[in-house]
Structures are given as C-alpha cells and as structure tokens.
Amino acid sequence: MIDIIRSVAAQGPFQPNWESLKGYQIPEWYKDAKFGIFIHWGVYSVPAFGNEWYARNMYLVDSAEFKHHVATYGPQDKFGYKDFIPMFQAENFDPDAWAQLFVEAGAKFIMPVAEHHDGFAMYDTALSEWSAAKMGPKRDILSEIAEAVEKRGLIFTASSHRAEHGWFFSGGRTFPSDVQDPAFDGLYGPEQPEPKIQGDAAEGVVSTEFLEDWLARTCELVDNYKPKIVWFDWWIQTPLFEPYLQLFAAYYYNRAAEWGVGVAINYKFAAFQEGTAVFDVERGQLSGIRPSLWQNDTSVSKSSWGYTRDQDYKSAESLIGDLIDVVSKNGALLLNIGPKPDGTIPGEEQALLREIGLWLTANGEAIYGTRPWHTFGEGPTEVAEGSFTDTKRAAFTGEDLRFTVKGDTLYVIALAWPGEVLRVKSLALGAEQAGTVTEVTLLGNPAPQQFTQTAEGLQVVLPARAGDHAFVFKISRD
16 A cells, blocks of 8 residues: 555655645635544543543553553453453444534534544554454444534544544553553554653654554545544654655545645644644644644633543633634634533533534624734733643633624634723724724624724724623724
8 A cells, every 4th residue: 555655645736845845725614613522431431530541541650541440340451441442332422412502602613523633543444353344333434424523514524633643542561451452453553662751752662553644544544534634643753754644645636636625734733834734733823824824723622632531621701712812813713512421512612613603693704714914913912822821821811802804804802791882992093004994883782983094003892791702893894
C-alpha cells in the first residue's frame, strides 16, 4: 500500500514537499461553516473515570486511574484495557438522532474520533482486528455517522490520534500487566520509546514500521470514508513524522482533486508549514485576527473530552462567547461532546447544544459566511492566547464587542447586554474603515434603533432587553 500512496502523492497537482503543498487553498465551505461538533467516543467511555486518557493512566502506578482500576476491576494482568471492549456495546446508539441534534445545535460539520490514542478504531479497517466493526458493538460507527449527517446536509470529517499510540501503553511494561502479553500486540503494540516533551516541542524515536503503518491507516481512512477534514493531534510534530506528513497531505489533496471536493488538514503547533493546512489550537484561542482560517477545538466539559461520571460543564453563555470571539478572529469553533458507552449523549450536553442552536437560529447571520473586519473587537476582558487557556478568562461584559462582516454589512456583537446604551468606539466618525452609519437594527427586533455617531464613537439607545447571551447589532454604512 505504501507504494500506491507514494504514486498517488507524486502524480497529482500536489507533490510531497512543503513548497508544492503551499499551493493548497482552504475551501470556502470551511471558511463559511464556522461551527462544528467533535465527538470523543470510544472504549474509554466504559470506565468513565478521569478522562479519555484512562487507557494510559490505568497503567501508570502513581495515578488515580491506576488505584481506581485495581480497586474496581482488579489487577491489570487480570483485567486490562482490552477487557473493557466487550462492555462497549453502543446498544442505544442512534446516528439519526445524533445528526438531528447536531442540526438543532446549528453545527455545519461533524467530526467523530476515528481512532484515539488507545488504538481501537471506530471504523472498519483492514489493517487491524481491534475495531468497533469487529469487536464491542460490531458496527462501523464512522460509516453510520457519516451517512446520517450527510443525509442532513452536514459535512462529515474525522480525527486521527493514532500518532501517539506507539507509547501510549508504555506504563504497562513496567509491572505485570496484559500489555506484555504478545497475544494482544495488535492493540497494545508496537512499542515505541517514551517521548520527550518540553513545552510545545516534542522529540522521540519513531520506527519506520510505525510511521508506514500510521500512513497506511490514515490513507485507508481517507479512501474509504472521504472525510472533508482530517484532524491530527499534537505528536505529529515529532521531526521523524515530517516526510510522512508531506506524503499524506499530497495523497489527500490529490484524492480530493480527483473527487472535486475541498478538504482540509488540521494540525497543532508547527507540525505543518504555514499555508499547507489549517492551524488548530487545543482548548485555547488567539488574541487577534489570523490572516488565514484557524480553528479552536474545545469541549463542553472543563475536565475531559470523553464521557466521565463527574463532568464539570461550561455554560452555554461561555461557549457562545467563545464561538463569537473565535469567529471575529477568522476562526472556526470545533466543540466536543462525549457520549456514554451505550451511545446516548448526556442530557446536559444535549441541552447545551440546543441552547447554542437557539442562539444561532436567531443570530446566525452574524456568524455563518462572515469574515473578520479590520479589527476583531474592543472591550476590557482579555482573552489569553495559546493552548489550554479555555477556562482562564473572566466573564465577558456588555462593553466587550466583537465584529464580523458579510458583504457591506457590519455586525457588532455585544457579548453581554450593554445596558441602556451601546457604545462602539471603533465606529467613531473618521475612524479607520468606520464609514458613516445609516441604520442600526438589533437582530430579533425589526425596529431601527436610535443612534448618534460622533468623533467619540457610535452610541445606540437600546430597547428593553430581549433574549439571552450575546446581542447582535446589524450596521448599515455609507
């Protein structure tokens, strides 16, 4: 298969080198979509303890997961991670109900995890017996989700976390556990050395065998499921991955050219060169506008991506504020949920998605299909830049404003109710690109609002508050 991959990567419009890949163009559908749903669902939802890294942490002797596992299930040489697979039945999984919920949430693209670090594929693969199609639920989960969401006009995408798998179970090789049993090498192996990680830098030894297997699995995923985005986690930034990333990108982009569709690759840190794929920030945002589209992936939960029994949820108001902030800075928000092992989505998560969807139903014209203005916004609340900052900002105030544009229309979004008067300093007479305001309307209230525009800014006299969360003002200008 590697020879076929190299042939496809060499024969299309893209070649497997950074210079050629810089000819890549982000598809317009992605720039317009703005909001997607991430789905972390797998065997790790069965123990439902700690987070989706249970598979690794249950073999680390000083961890809470290790102690919980021994106390609950027994020692790891008697009950290992593999023994959760028969308990992962997905008996109540209804992909059509999921897809309808995603429509109600206002999402435009859907991204199930195809394979997490645990090495258990949620799709039918010819390269492993350890998959949901052959074990556990014995269903091709990925295919069922793809069919359900595409039937409703949503874009199907997928993530691969396979790159981290080589060292994920390394703790189980330091004491008696089932990880050391050769009978289970298909799930737990092949073993790679522990990585070295300092800040955003990652270094480690990765075998050619593992890299070729990673490439083959990822290209198989592309060919069989045709996801419009392939999302990668952080470990691909390890230098030994670089030529394989170039091969995969050329292969994927050339396949997309054959199919006549626009696709994208998501990456973190500096794994891809600028202009060759779409930059992604995990649980964090940017402090300003990025010239090209980027993405923030975050979760409805503060503590885990996968289902656990003790989730600490964010509020709908906070998530809507993040969506608006990200979009104003030329980004898209990929918001994660974590279904239960039986395939049901927790009620709290359904409620959060529907509340976001209600806001988007009323205000989505200020989000979908928009582009950033010359400045993303104004106001006192600082948004920290970088990964894992999603719970660090203070609540937004009525003075915190964000801007988007669509054609000649400017949208001013107040991230909380401003009070009796909306003040927009960026629309002062004579300010850069401010123009002369001719009309102001509040979405959801058809009557034009009274306003004055001076050298101090735009002041809009507001009606009584109606609605929740953020408030969108539609501005017409000469």
